[in-house]
Amino acid sequence: MYSAIIIAGLCIFFFIIQLAVPGFTDAFALVSSDVVQRPWTLLTATFLHANVAHLLINMFTLVLFGMILENIIGRKRFLGLYFISGLLASIGATFLYPSTVGASGAISGILGTLAILRPRMQVWVSYVPMPMIVACVVWTLID
Helix, strand or coil: CCHHHHHHHHHHHHHHHHHHCCCHHHHHCEEHHHCCCCCCHHHHHHHCCCCHHHHHHHHHHHHHHHHHHHHHHCHHHHHHHHHHHHHHHHHHHCCCCCEECCCHHHHHHHHHHHHHHCCCCEEEECCEEEEHHHHHHHHHHHC
C-alpha cells in the first residue's frame, strides 16, 4: 500500500478524534508562542485539519500526487520528504501565524519535488490540463 494513502488515513483518523475529543486540537496544534515548550507540535499539527473542506482538499492532493511521486522516488525517500517538508513548513509557520494545523506544507514539498522531477507531466486541475510545474504554482497560489 502506498505511504500517501496511509498518511491520508491517519489524517482522517485524527480529524475524527478532533471532532470527538474536546481539547484534542488544542493539545496538538502548532501554537507559535508555545513551540519551545511543546516542540512535538511542529509535527503533530501536520496531521490535524481545520475543517472537512481543508481535510478533503489536502488528502485528495496528497493521495493523487503522493502516489505518483512515491513510484518515482520510492517509499523511504517519499516518507523522508513528507516529514521533512512538514517539519520545515511548521518551523516557517511559527514566524507567520499565531497557530496552525494542516498538511499543506508537507504536500507542498511533494508537489514541488514532483514539479522538479517531472515538470512537463500533464495533470488536470479543475478540468484544465496543464504541466506539473504550472499545477504546482496554481496549488501554491490557491493554498
